[in-house]
Amino acid sequence: MSGRVRKQVGLPGGRRSLSFSLAVEDGWPSVGLECLPFDTVPGGLKLLVPPLFVKKLSVGDVITVRARRERVSSWKHTQRSRHSTIWIAELGRGITRAIKRALKRLRELGCSTSTSKDLGVYAVDVPPGQTVTLVYTFDQPGTLLYGCHVPGHYAAGMRGTITVTAK
Numbered sequence: 001m002s003g004r005v006r007k008q009v010g011l012p013g014g015r016r017s018l019s020f021s022l023a024v025e026d027g028w029p030s031v032g033l034e035c036l037p038f039d040t041v042p043g044g045l046k047l048l049v050p051p052l053f054v055k056k057l058s059v060g061d062v063i064t065v066r067a068r069r070e071r072v073s074s075w076k077h078t079q080r081s082r083h084s085t086i087w088i089a090e091l092g093r094g095i096t097r098a099i100k101r102a103l104k105r106l107r108e109l110g111c112s113t114s115t116s117k118d119l120g121v122y123a124v125d126v127p128p129g130q131t132v133t134l135v136y137t138f139d140q141p142g143t144l145l146y147g148c149h150v151p152g153h154y155a156a157g158m159r160g161t162i163t164v165t166a167k
Contacts, residue, residue, distance in 0.1 A: 015037055015038065015039055015040070015048070016037070016038050016039075016040060016045060017035055017036070017037050017038070018035070018036055018038060018045070018065070019033050019034070019035045020033065020034050020035075020036065020053075020054050021033060022034060022053050022054070029052075029053040029119075029121070030119060031053070031119065034051060034052060034053045034054055036048075036049060036051055036054065036057075037049060038063075041062060043062050043064075043078045043079060044062045044063050044064040044065075044078045044079075045062065045063055045064070045065065046060060046061070046062045047059055047060060047061050047062075047063070047081075049112065049114050049123075049125075050083075050085045050112060050113065050114045050123035050124060050125035051085065051114070051123060052087070052114050052116055052119075052121050052122075052123045053121075056077075058080075058081055058082075058083040058084065058085045058125065059081060059083045059085070059112060059125040059127075060081025060082075060083050061077060061079065061080055061081050061083070062077070062078045062079040062081075063075045063076060063077055063078060064076060064078055081128065082128035082129075083125055083126065083127055083128055084125070084126040084128075084148060085123055085124065085125055085126075085148075086123070086124045086126065086146060086147065086148055087121070087122070087123055087124075087145075087146065087147050088121070088122040088123075088124070088144055088145070088146050089120060089121050089122075089144065089145040089146075090120030090121070090122075090142065090143075090144060091120075091142070091143040091144065091145060091161075096117075096120070097139075097140065098138045098139060098140060098142075098164075099122060099144075102134060103115070103122060103124070105134055106124050106132065106134060109132050109134070110127060110130060110132070111124050111125055111126055111127070111132060112124075112125040113125070138162075138164040140164065141164050141165050141166045142163075142164050143161060143162070143163050143164070144161065144162040144163075144164075145159070145160075145161055146159065146160055146161075146162065147159030147160070
């Protein structure tokens with residue numbers, strides 16, 4: 001089971017909000033639930049935004065859920081979108097402005113983003129078949145974690161740390 005939905009909330013236009021219980025590994029994530037919006041489509045529910053924490057799920061993926069008394073006990077893919085999600089976690093404060101500028105530029109390049117400012121966590125969706133290159137100069141010290149969330153990529157080493165030091 002990749003996640004568990006704790007409640008479903010109706011939204012306008014056939015949209016639903018699903019709250020996923022999160023499995024904490026090595027103290028991460030620092031929250032127990034993530035709420036994500038979905039559209040109801042033939043074959044299931046289609047994810048609308050990049051997830052900040054839910055693994056193996058990307059924008060455009062269609063899933064089905066099993067529920068009892070509005071509690072979903074499991075979910076599975078009926079269609080994968082081939083989108084890629086990249087996570088960025090801010091370790092310590094000081095580089096928030098730089099991240100905001102980078103996210104703005106990524107949106108200009110056609111990516112969608114999700115943000116939890118309170119937790120210093122960001123997700124970037126890269127559409128299928130797209131390559132996005134962003135060259136950025138950080139102007140404040142801090143540390144970032146980044147990683148790919150395509151199944152198997154993070155575990156295979158598609159992750160790293162960026163440490164920005166003062167001049």
